[in-house]
Amino acid sequence: MWRLSASLLLCCLGLISGCTTSSIGSAVGAVSGVASSAATANPVVGYAVGVTMQAATDATIKYVFREWTNEQQNLMAHLAGELPIGETQSWQITRVIPLGNEQGQLQVVREIINPLVVCREILFTVEDKEQTMPYLAAICKRGEEWKWASTEPSVQRWSGLH
Known part of the structure; x- marks a missing residue:
């Protein structure tokens, strides 16, 4: 039960973080974080994957626009x-x-x-x-x-x- 609550909390935090960063990176981070958390049954892994995916997506978008x-x-x-x-x-x-x-x-x-x-x-x-x-x-x-x-x-x- 606590794993489900932690996953929902991480999902909400990921969605709220979209207010300060690009919405595409936040969406990718939230979706991949929730999916990873559910697949591994470990909310810490889900959070780490979500943050990493958000950072990678944001960096890629910024690179493309610079180019x-x-x-x-x-x-x-x-x-x-x-x-x-x-x-x-x-x-x-x-x-x-x-x-x-x-x-x-x-x-x-x-x-x-x-x-x-x-x-x-x-x-x-x-x-x-x-x-x-x-x-x-x-x-x-x-x-x-x-x-x-x-x-x-x-x-x-x-x-x-x-």
């Missing part, structure tokens, strides 16, 4: 690197899964040349069904490629700007 952002930034940096200053060009990212598809316009505002690196300041928009949001960013030439230089989690370290 998608990096892909979008690389596309925009490539387009802006070839664009003459002052001209505008459309950009669009379309994914196999229709999640995170975005589009807009980008324009090179100015070029910043210094002894270390050549950079460009770009103005771009992200068009939504309801509104268009403008953003300002920087791209810099690294070797033969233009790379996103604005500080964001998806940008890799510049390794001494070479």
Whole structure:
């Protein structure tokens, strides 16, 4: 009887934890925790499995979104690197899964040349069904490629700007 009560308590705690983390990770953690607890008749094992599954799911989702952002930034940096200053060009990212598809316009505002690196300041928009949001960013030439230089989690370290 206490095992059933402990399993129900763990299930409720797993569902409540969804209020502070991603709901997908919480759901996966709760379901796998309850299933493991029931299969092993040990609520501690169920809790450990649930927490582990939630953490793994959340980390995977964050990784995918970082990679998608990096892909979008690389596309925009490539387009802006070839664009003459002052001209505008459309950009669009379309994914196999229709999640995170975005589009807009980008324009090179100015070029910043210094002894270390050549950079460009770009103005771009992200068009939504309801509104268009403008953003300002920087791209810099690294070797033969233009790379996103604005500080964001998806940008890799510049390794001494070479």
